[in-house]
Amino acid sequence: MFTLFNEELNRFARDTLRAHREFEAGKWTSERLAAHQLDQLRDVLRYTRDNSPFYGERLAGLSDERIGRFALGDLGDLPFTTKDDLRQNMLGTASQPVTDSWVFYETTGTTGPATPCPRNNVDSIVNNTVLSLCYDTVLRRHDGPHLVAVMGPTELHSTGDTFGDVFRNLGHTVAKMWPHSPVVGYRRALQLLREMPFTGLVCTPGMAMALAKEARRAGLDPRRDLSVSFLLLVGELLTPALAANIGSLWDATAYNSMYASQEASILAAVRDDELLHTAPLNVCYEVIDPNSGTPVQAGPDGAVQGELVITHLYRGSKPLIRYRTGDMVVMRPAGTGASYPSPLLRPLGRVRDRLTLNGNTVHAFDLEQLVLGRLTGCQGYQVVIDRIEGVDTLTVLLETADFADRSGTGTGALRADLMERFGTPAEIRFTDDLGAITTTGAMVSWKAARIHDRRTAEPEAERLAALAIAGQREVR
Incomplete structure (x- = not known):
């Protein structure tokens, strides 16, 4: 008007x-x-x-x-x-x-x-x-x-x-x-x-x-x-x-x-x-x-x-x-x-959100699409990265609604997909509460919200910012 x-x-x-x-x-x-x-x-x-x-x-x-x-x-x-x-x-x-x-x-x-x-x-x-x-x-x-x-x-x-x-x-x-x-x-x-x-x-x-x-x-x-x-x-x-x-x-x-x-x-x-x-x-x-x-x-x-x-x-x-x-x-x-x-x-995804996994450059889009492509009812996910005996490994944490199938169907295929696509051994775990950090992507970055990279001794500044915001959001 x-x-x-x-x-x-x-x-x-x-x-x-x-x-x-x-x-x-x-x-x-x-x-x-x-x-x-x-x-x-x-x-x-x-x-x-x-x-x-x-x-x-x-x-x-x-x-x-x-x-x-x-x-x-x-x-x-x-x-x-x-x-x-x-x-x-x-x-x-x-x-x-x-x-x-x-x-x-x-x-x-x-x-x-x-x-x-x-x-x-x-x-x-x-x-x-x-x-x-x-x-x-x-x-x-x-x-x-x-x-x-x-x-x-x-x-x-x-x-x-x-x-x-x-x-x-x-x-x-x-x-x-x-x-x-x-x-x-x-x-x-x-x-x-x-x-x-x-x-x-x-x-x-x-x-x-x-x-x-x-x-x-x-x-x-x-x-x-x-x-x-x-x-x-x-x-x-x-x-x-x-x-x-x-x-x-x-x-x-x-x-x-x-x-x-x-x-x-x-x-x-x-x-x-x-x-x-x-x-x-x-x-x-x-x-x-x-x-x-x-x-x-x-x-x-x-x-x-x-x-x-x-x-x-x-x-x-x-x-x-x-x-x-x-x-x-x-x-x-x-x-x-x-x-x-x-x-x-x-x-x-952001340029700085790209990951290197066992020599492979991985975009945020590709990792998220692969992790969630076989699921339904997912209401949160996070990927933990470790380096064990010189090999990058993943632990995929999934939080799902009560109607979702947690029987393990598809997790073997997901592990195979991660190995074939990125050369990373992976473990798939279901959890009941990932916490509020996964809600901070818009305020900080996809990487800070979705990735916990334990290959470095000190957490990145963006992860610390995400954890601080999550701490405020945990209080209901």
Whole structure:
């Protein structure tokens, strides 16, 4: 509604929606998209050079004439922006005074200084337009009207505002309730879920599993006693295997709903095909080798795998130029006849979350998918790594709901899979309570939440941060 009070913003919002709807309908040619990206890229280069102290210095050599001749293929000539750049320069990376933004967020600051993430109205319009159009296709798969519980932090965090705005755009109702908040807590959250006709949850995978476990402790069966039919999961790595296990806990469809961050905003969103689609009207994407920084060459199927680098194509509060996300991804073309004509993206985990097991480099995605691929009803897992007589070994700890089969069926096959894929002997154990550390992935990292690597004498800083957060969350 705020756009009604600003004619220029109102026009921009309508033009943005029209463009995205035309793209969704397949009315954009590749030539039109390339022209749009180039025009927006040149505009953002001027905007950041002239307004951001950080980019003013970084892009000082780019004259107006040079920018006017700049091509998409020239992006590689510009330096990367890194997380350390954001931490060292803070609001100096922004292209507007914070008072020109409509809201101020920041990163969690659990593994380093919290960095500022102000958003202006342009930020919200372009990102929430993508989410609204994509989620509309998902919600139409489920009987409405929808009442959705948004279970994420609201203080200095975008989750509640973003999903509240998107569901309002689509005519649905939200309740913002954060079970870790002292104002709400698990008991009140479950009471509301029991009393009200909630059809959907927005939360992290860790929260979805923890909430299902707390429901059972309270004598409720989420599959029988609650009306949730879908979960939009955010904030952590989510493999198809984990999504299927979470879905089994709730008798609902679990979606990997977006790929995004506080700093980079929305980079991909789920549609009714349950795949993550990029947003090329808003973002330029590059995939690089994380070690050399050079572009990754596409395989025979057009797919590229490496670290994702993004450049914003709109005049937000803090556009980023060639920002290294620190995340490993696979990006591939949508393919002929795709329902949405943008490349598909699959996050594999953070670059620093990669593991080395007996000489094999292992991505977070591959390990989680293999560990959970044969299970159902899993409501938590952790992998302990030891090195015994020169060999890396694994102990896989699994916490499952009471309806899951713990008879050992499939554990032999899992051990064989781990040996064949990663060369690691493994032991599979079931446990009744892994503790709260497995719920800290969104605050710290997948590795800190899911991996206990005992090959080093001292625990990593991220694991210590995860343990500290878990200690606070254990108190109910």
